[in-house]
Amino acid sequence: MADTVQRPGLDPQGYIRREGSLARVQPAFRPMVAAARERLSAIFGTRLNGAYLYGSVPRGTARVGRSDLDLLVALHGEPTARDRDAARAMEDRLNGAFPQIDGVGTLLYARERLLSELERHDLGWFVSCLCTPLCGEDLAGLLPRYRPDALLARETNGDLALLLPRWRERIAGADGTEEALRPLVRFMSRHLVRTAFTLVMPRWNGWTSDLTEMAEAFGAYYPERAARLRAAAALGREPSGDPAVLASYVDDLGPWLAAEYARVHGVKAARPK
Template sequence: MQPSFQPLLDDVCTSLSRDELGMDGIYLYGSIARGDAVPGVSDLDLSLVLSESPTPQVLEQLEAVRRDIERRYPLVTKVDFDIGSRAQVLAAENKYSWGFWLKHHCRCLWGNDLALRFERFRPSLDVALAVNGDFESVLTAYLARIARAETEQQRLVLQREAARKLLRATQVLRPQDAVTWPQTLEEHVALFVQAYPMKVTEVAFFLFEARNPSAAAEKFAVRLEAFLAWMILEQR
């Protein structure tokens, strides 16, 4: 772990491992997990696995913890929780989503490391669809949220998130014979451009927005709508 992030991660484990939250395991993913995070620029990305399905009360408590960590640690620009239950993770139908995610993208910070329950996965279209097959609904929702953003700062944060989702979702178009799996956004772009060189300008726009969001709302929305429509047709 990068030393500058260690106090934050220690605090996260203490805050989330309280008995009343019913935590089974806390997992770190993203740039901090890879060890290439930039203080004041990177997000804190966590997957939380609870012993049981969370109640509305527990979800409210987790949201309060998330906001508190975000407020107290300007070291990260945003704190994200992906929340599931132990039963969800171990369900056979979630092998290529939760199983792959924990095995290949996460580091267990605290609790039971359910990644040990899974064999290593080979890169495949099945995994890509399990992880990002929801791209149409998620990106359509981002378009609506961007249009409703009350401040420019909120809008730019949403554009950054939408661009990242889109770049990762390009994996649903991966060639069947592809043998690698990208980790960084740049690697996603590189693999995509190998198959679709004619789309290099469009995908480069979203890579820039994923790192330094700055495009006007209308320009971003038009480009996202066009790329999303193309992806839907191409996938079909």
């Protein structure tokens, strides 16, 4: 493990490549993507700076009826409550019109925030490397190139300790049925696997968004936790509604990972509330 090997996901200079493209969108999802582009332009008009896809759809790995549509929108000015309501209405409309997707999620941010120094190695990196331009300005041209280093690790996922209390509240407030808990298992499983991966990312020296590959990379450096991460990766793809899984995340795996992350990379810079 002492030798650093350059892994997939990097260009010849060792920078993280942008992982998706519109050319990779599978035929089943293209009408949905076109509808999303049209709706976003109609909703936000001249306030729309740019819109992006991220996740499995632009990576070309989406599964019909199982994957969701993930969107990020950059606006001129801070998003308002009215903006968020309009985005939720659009999500409901797309979700009802296209059975090939299992939900739509939209992130709204001000252009200024995405380009800010504070977000340079978090939201800026996310836009530059994990988001695929759908319409409008592509902010990647105004952002630096990124390596899989400790700074990127700290600023992307160095806030797990702050998230865990909120997760506990979400679990406590959720309906205890399997149907209600399944989305929480999926979300928290994915977040923990991605955090575990970025913990070892500088040593692994590469980038991947594949949950299985992330878990394997982590397990090479923390073999005593490897089986737990493999199980979380599986649940990130095919979630159950088991409350015991959620309890193990917030009482065991999550606290351990937060402490180890802080020890190795430090804590993410504080954001305004």
